[in-house]
Amino acid sequence: MINVEKISKQYGSLQALKDISFQIEEGTCFGLVGPNGAGKSTLMKILSGILLDFEGDIRVRDWKVSKDRLKIKQHIGYVPQEICLEETLTARDNLLLFGSLYGVKKKELQKRMEEVFDQIGLTERAKDKVETFSGGMKRRLNIGCTLLHRPDIIIMDEPTVGIDPQSRNSIFSLIHHLKKSGTTIIYSSHYIEEVEQLCESVGLIDKGRLIEYGKMEDLLERYAKPSLFISGTGIDENLLRNFGDVEKKGNGYLLNSAHPLLTLKKLVTHCHEHNLEPHRLELYHPRLEDIFFHLTGTQLRNI
Numbered sequence: 001m002i003n004v005e006k007i008s009k010q011y012g013s014l015q016a017l018k019d020i021s022f023q024i025e026e027g028t029c030f031g032l033v034g035p036n037g038a039g040k041s042t043l044m045k046i047l048s049g050i051l052l053d054f055e056g057d058i059r060v061r062d063w064k065v066s067k068d069r070l071k072i073k074q075h076i077g078y079v080p081q082e083i084c085l086e087e088t089l090t091a092r093d094n095l096l097l098f099g100s101l102y103g104v105k106k107k108e109l110q111k112r113m114e115e116v117f118d119q120i121g122l123t124e125r126a127k128d129k130v131e132t133f134s135g136g137m138k139r140r141l142n143i144g145c146t147l148l149h150r151p152d153i154i155i156m157d158e159p160t161v162g163i164d165p166q167s168r169n170s171i172f173s174l175i176h177h178l179k180k181s182g183t184t185i186i187y188s189s190h191y192i193e194e195v196e197q198l199c200e201s202v203g204l205i206d207k208g209r210l211i212e213y214g215k216m217e218d219l220l221e222r223y224a225k226p227s228l229f230i231s232g233t234g235i236d237e238n239l240l241r242n243f244g245d246v247e248k249k250g251n252g253y254l255l256n257s258a259h260p261l262l263t264l265k266k267l268v269t270h271c272h273e274h275n276l277e278p279h280r281l282e283l284y285h286p287r288l289e290d291i292f293f294h295l296t297g298t299q300l301r302n303i
């Protein structure tokens, strides 16, 4: 179990994190979601032992970051948001460099490099210079550099920003593979669909505070109100208020109702009787994004 206990971090007068506490079950993927500037990178750097000046503590199994930082670091692989590679060297030489930095013995390193190239799908490009790589390939190699010492906790800070779909898929399948082998993944993103797809549990962070966290299905169940989505000419808020609570959503409305199927039936009858033609009328399944909006009043995407 990883226990994050009352973490606070101040940059000068800016309170970047305030009293953040949560737990992560090992062998699962934990998603940290929040808009730009929410404090995700700061928290990731604290979790990976890079940022040392903070309040609170982190416990990994029986170790505490405050006392056993070096021990914990051996178990952690940190993928920073900024790509950190030596562009003029080949992919292979970059792995050699990072492997030695992580203290992997030379003989063992050869074996691990082959393993890593296979994991990140870059075996064919091992002898090419990094400066010839696409952004996505560099990202994959950057992840590879953190796998050489076989960490059992991997911290990835927004690893899919600005990359091509092929590299994104490759990173996703790597994460699935790592999870299967028992690795714990801590994954930050402001792409909520990625977190929904990859993570078993999630923390929502806004303005340096953890506003909610828990298992994905528990959160969805706790906040999910049964609702209908409806849009179309002549369909407006005044009309829909007769059927339940109304919220504007995109080019239509969400209609919250305790009995969505019954409401659906009544709406269809009403539209038919009044010659209204909805463009869309469907059951709506709430997403993490709706929970974030419900709790903060702001959208994640457009920030």
Ligand SMILES: Nc1ncnc2c1ncn2[C@@H]1O[C@H](COP(=O)(O)OP(=O)(O)OP(=O)(O)O)[C@@H](O)[C@H]1O
Residues within 6 Å of the ligand: 011, 014, 016, 034, 035, 036, 037, 038, 039, 040, 041, 042, 043, 081, 190
């Ligand atoms: N080294 C620093 N010195 C001063 N302020 C900082 C520093 N690093 C981050 N901040 C500030 O702390 C706040 C949180 O930043 P952080 O990078 O942790 O957020 P984030 O959620 O990772 O954002 P993004 O998604 O844009 O990377 C922001 O207001 C940021 O400007």
